[in-house]
Amino acid sequence: MINITFPDGAERQYEKGISALNIAEQISQGLARKVLAADINGEVCDATRGINNDAKIKFLTWDDDNAKSTFWHSSAHLMAEAVEGMFPGVKFWVGPPLEKGFYYDIDMGDNVIGEEDLRKLEVKMAELAKQNNTYQRKEISKPDAIKYFEEKGDEYKLDLLSGLHDGEITFYTQGNFTDLCRGPHIPSTGFIKGIKLTNVSGAYWKGDEKNKMLTRIYGVTFPTQKELDKYLFLLEEAKKRDHRKLGKELGIYTMDDDIGQGLILWMPKGTVIIEELEKLAKETELAAGYKRVVTPHIAKESLYLTSGHLPYYKDSMYPPMELDGVNYYLKAMNCPHHHKIFAAEQHSYKDLPLRLAEYGTCYRYEQSGELFGLMRVRCLHMNDAHIYCTREQFAQEFRAVNDMYQKYFKIFGIEKYVMRLSLHDPKKLGQKYVDEPELWIETEEMVRKVMTEANIPFVEVHDEAAFYGPKIDVQIYSTIGKEFTLATNQVDFAQGRSFKLEFTNQNNEAETPLIIHRAPLGTHERFIGFLLEHYAGKFPLWLAPVQVKILPISDKFTGYAKNVLNKFKIADIRVEIDERSEKIGKKIRDTELMKVPYMIVIGEKEVNEEKISVRRQGKGDMGSKNLDEFIEILKEEVKSKKEAV
């Protein structure tokens, strides 16, 4: 008998050689139907594999990332079986799982795979899945394995085998397909129910363009058809919401080869959003006792040597400009500039906390291959601020910053978010992190305590701190569940010392302030990118670049329409008029596409009755309204930042 320990600490005895799947079956058939793999003593294994010693086990079901990987890896084998069935003689290279789905690289010989073939392969895969064939593991000697693939004439698997040692080689077989594979796999093909082959492309063997081009088939599978449907819907939705697509269609931003990669030109409509966000930030920060500053975008090398950016952050900075024999750098962060403003005046503990805020523009060098729409750029407008405080004030200030995050989440309808406490790695002190071992431990504990006391859920992550102290990274999720890294909230015990920042404490001694770096709204680039996807371009009224569009049915009503236009303008509503000689249907469709929240249709009836007809974007006709009353409704909707209708 062997001792099996479960995650909750419970222990039970089983016959030697029993599998995790057998144990699950003994617990309940319902559980067994869900077990895709098992974690045995920390290693992910086939659930069907016999256990011969005492072990800790955990059943891995669909909600576990390792189970998903196993599932998709097994799906790659299933696809390979289908491909081999339809195209005998093809040869397989590797078929790994991905973050979402899997692929297999295949030498298709003379066969060309088209869209139609993918559909046929899906059908074939579904048939094979229904057979519920088990994935059978077999340990095999290297000579036998070589013999097998030599007989098959498969130079790819032979190439893989050449890198493996005897004793570590296994085959997996399901149905008629056998593959060289270290596993693990799901118990049987019957688990795979929702099947979609998403794409086919070329891929050089071993990624080397001197080698033969193989065919890479991508797919994704799920334990139910329903989950696949949901996934495909969200995929489609995410495509529609792609901020690069919407950014162009809605005239939010553009880029230009002569300006440079990763450098955003904000068009008038995007700039409206920027200004509204800055207004919100300024109001919020004013109410929270922040003071604003404005600093240049460049500084001398000496500043960044003092701050530590040059030794620790040089690769992410633009190269220097040499002027009068001095190197100037574009600022990658605003903090050193703010420190200089702190240092420009004398401070007593009574002046603290001093909170200096700036929507500062920073420049960071990202590899051109890493640039991506608004998400990875080289010029960032950051909702930045630095709080200089005493140790006694730290907890309250750090909590207030977290409160500000939560306030913003509410305004923008961000319901899901994760706070990650990023810690240092003691092994990298002096390289990646400033060499102050005690201060690291102390400040990490301070942050942990604040987060715990404030009851904010967080996870801890090793070796991801800033070079000057621990930080909270905030991940947020859009309406359709897409993850975005928003911002950070950092503690800094190092720069205050480097810059010799001081205040006079209650004992009349010079003391170095703690510094909190924070940027709840992140950068305009990333946050507006997020908002485009979060709202699918349908901005709430207060953020909408054009809030109202006036659509006269014909030229006859232009006079009245322009009077209406002016009334909106006087009320500070962002309004446009569509004076084209188009039919009203087309005007409405075009305005819908531009996602303008309100449309005002003006025709004979409206002129006669001295009213307006209102349509809400995506919701249709709202009927006839009195203009003045409607303007009041809109003002309220703008002010409340919530949809009125």
Place this chain on the structure above:
Amino acid sequence: MINITFPDGAERQYEKGISALNIAEQISQGLARKVLAADINGEVCDATRGINNDAKIKFLTWDDDNAKSTFWHSSAHLMAEAVEGMFPGVKFWVGPPLEKGFYYDIDMGDNVIGEEDLRKLEVKMAELAKQNNTYQRKEISKPDAIKYFEEKGDEYKLDLLSGLHDGEITFYTQGNFTDLCRGPHIPSTGFIKGIKLTNVSGAYWKGDEKNKMLTRIYGVTFPTQKELDKYLFLLEEAKKRDHRKLGKELGIYTMDDDIGQGLILWMPKGTVIIEELEKLAKETELAAGYKRVVTPHIAKESLYLTSGHLPYYKDSMYPPMELDGVNYYLKAMNCPHHHKIFAAEQHSYKDLPLRLAEYGTCYRYEQSGELFGLMRVRCLHMNDAHIYCTREQFAQEFRAVNDMYQKYFKIFGIEKYVMRLSLHDPKKLGQKYVDEPELWIETEEMVRKVMTEANIPFVEVHDEAAFYGPKIDVQIYSTIGKEFTLATNQVDFAQGRSFKLEFTNQNNEAETPLIIHRAPLGTHERFIGFLLEHYAGKFPLWLAPVQVKILPISDKFTGYAKNVLNKFKIADIRVEIDERSEKIGKKIRDTELMKVPYMIVIGEKEVNEEKISVRRQGKGDMGSKNLDEFIEILKEEVKSKKEAV
């Protein structure tokens, strides 16, 4: 007899050899008392010099710049006479007039001149002036001149003589002093009535530090004591208003060696002013149909090659940064970036004029010796916009821009300004100016016509246009009459072509728009520098960094004072409280020094009566007020941008 033509075209006949002064005496003694010099056929001459041929003449009096120069040059001679009288044996180098006043460089031998000596010299000069000695001109041969100064042992004048030719040498004598001088001079010393020697310093002979150090005495004189008094008052006032002094005292801005020269760090109080100015600009531009954009601070070399900045403006740009093999430059102007936004979308004539505005930050390389406070900096936040329009729209758009300037002048109480139309130099086409001779003439004429039709006074200046077209430079004058260059309003016919900017005109053809570059509020740096001096730091309420300061008489009243503070805060009034344990007199004095518009004194009486006591900066006690009513008054004062009290 000779024919004399006067500026009004009148002609009269006079005896040959008559002087301008004689003619003036014949016209009136009153005129003669004012004539300092004469313009004879375009040359500035002694008014006492005989005229032997027909001539056009103009009497030069104190309001003429050439008369002032002559006056100050004669004053330098008068000072030299006084110095020689008091310190026999000193030797003179040169004594030119300045923009305001004059100096003389003197080898004082072993004598050292102190502040007391200056006062004695002033007295001596006044005595000599009262003698009303005439300035007598004498043509002299080079040998005689050399002989004169050899006998005097004056190596300095001998050095000057060595560079002169026989026949062009003149001596001027007044009283006991004779100088080598080409003139002209005023008729006699009696004209000089207000005398002030302002400074004494060292100056190397010929400006070469290897030479002997001479003594330079500076002075300024006027035709009346009253004018001198006024000048000295304004000088004192200008010192008090120096924006560098006020900028530091009021916590408006700072600079730092580690950031770099000419790079301003705007402190919280300066940033308040920036934000108010931007708010005003945004509201004004929104009402005038501008759209806002945001663009990066850098771009590739290729952009500035297209725009023409690199060939025409390279010396004023920062050096490049090389990234991925491409040179990037900090933008010296926003225009190329705005052109790219124009180019990002298709335009029809119906979309024009398109007015793109941005408070864009530009970087310009100024020689470190030319940097000066906020007036000459390297980082400029510019009230920039570019108007893309058709030829038909040009006049109206250009006029609207001029109207906007005037609107701002009114808001800021700028009563005196000069508009200068800067034109190209046909000889510099292809070097300093784009090589489009016809377009230069056409656009210069367009601007001239708009200015004339709009009845805006302007002067024309040769060879000062932008490289892409003619411009209007605006000079403004502060309350005490100090001149500032504010901004420009430029026409650009060149960049539209270079960037291939196009719109579809009414005939459905592609056409290049005209571009107006304009920046009525100039740069934050220069404009806030101007405002500091214009207002002497006493900003009107809407601009004041702190609008209200609450001064509790003792700790006992802090509770009530804080309630008052909160009421102001809720009303969006920028308010601070002085909680120091200082006497109320000191609190008031300190607040006065910081030029906070309103002080609220809180003591026993105020608490008992539930009122506040109000003091206005510079005006003293305004008595007891009801808080709510007073807040309404302040709100109105802020809104109207005019002083309420």
